Each structure stands twice: as structure tokens, then as C-alpha cells.
Amino acid sequence: MTPAELEAYLHAHIPLSAAMAVRVLEVGPEAVRLWAPLEPNINHRSTVFGGSASAVAILAAWSLLHTRLLADGVAARLVIQRNTMDYLAPIAGNFTATATLAAAADWSLFCRTLDRHGRARIEAVVRLDFEQQDAGRLTGSFVALGGRAIDDPPVGTG
Numbered sequence: 001m002t003p004a005e006l007e008a009y010l011h012a013h014i015p016l017s018a019a020m021a022v023r024v025l026e027v028g029p030e031a032v033r034l035w036a037p038l039e040p041n042i043n044h045r046s047t048v049f050g051g052s053a054s055a056v057a058i059l060a061a062w063s064l065l066h067t068r069l070l071a072d073g074v075a076a077r078l079v080i081q082r083n084t085m086d087y088l089a090p091i092a093g094n095f096t097a098t099a100t101l102a103a104a105a106d107w108s109l110f111c112r113t114l115d116r117h118g119r120a121r122i123e124a125v126v127r128l129d130f131e132q133q134d135a136g137r138l139t140g141s142f143v144a145l146g147g148r149a150i151d152d153p154p155v156g157t158g
Helices: 003-013 015-019 049-073 107-117
Strands: 023-027 033-036 074-087 095-101 119-130 135-147
Touching: 003 015, 003 023, 003 049, 003 107, 023 049, 033 049, 049 074, 049 095, 049 119, 074 107, 107 119, 107 135
Parallel strands: none
Antiparallel strands: 023 033, 033 095, 074 135, 095 119, 119 135
């Protein structure tokens, strides 16, 4: 999936991403990087609203997992189960969110579990960057439900 394709998907299926003017800069198996401007995400202190920073971080992590599942040919519903967000510095301008798998995450085990049980959990981390400085960090646990191969017929249809 290209950055333009992911961006179009996000804006069509997650309208908040369009309202926040999120752009997709990079999509790859190891990382997804999003960009967001200050203006639609501003708070009363002329910095990024904490909820916006958190939403962009969650969106980046979800996008990484979503695109990896698609690349593996797996159709699954992907939801966030829990997250922690550390705000390290005020963000007074445009910022990026870069999502990667958590160090302890095992993608192969996640996929095998999803295939066997129809449900699997994996952790992703996101680094928020403002002016080449760490501005925030999110750790999120995501659950995939379903897990059938995209080419498989839906259950009960043959």
C-alpha cells in the first residue's frame, strides 16, 4: 500500500483523520510515519491538544498493523485495547508520529495465533517528533479479530 492509498483509506474510513489534516509520509513493513499540522489540532496554549497528539499516535500504530495484515493477505478487524501516552514536550507546530512494533512483539506468533484462534494481541509503539525532538511516546496494545485469508470465502458460504 502506498502512502497516498493509505491516506485516502484513512480519510474515507476514519473521518477524524481528515478533520485533523493527517498526511501519510511513509508506509513500510517496519514503520508507518504520519504528519499532522498544528492548526486543526491546536489548544488554548497554541500547542497541539493532547487528545490530538494521542489520536495521531493511535492512528499511526493502527495503520502499521492494518497495512501489515493486508500485506500478509489477512482480513481482520483491528481495535485498540489499551494504551499509555507520555507527553514529553509541548508541540508548538507540525509534528510526525512514527509507529513500529514493540521490541517484544512477535509478528509471526501474532499471525499464527490469529489464524488458530481468530483473535490475537500485539503491541506497537509510536514516537511523536517535533522539530527533531521526542515530544511524546505511545505504547498501545491492539487486538485483531477474524483472521481469515482475504481470498478465503466468508464462513458459511462454501
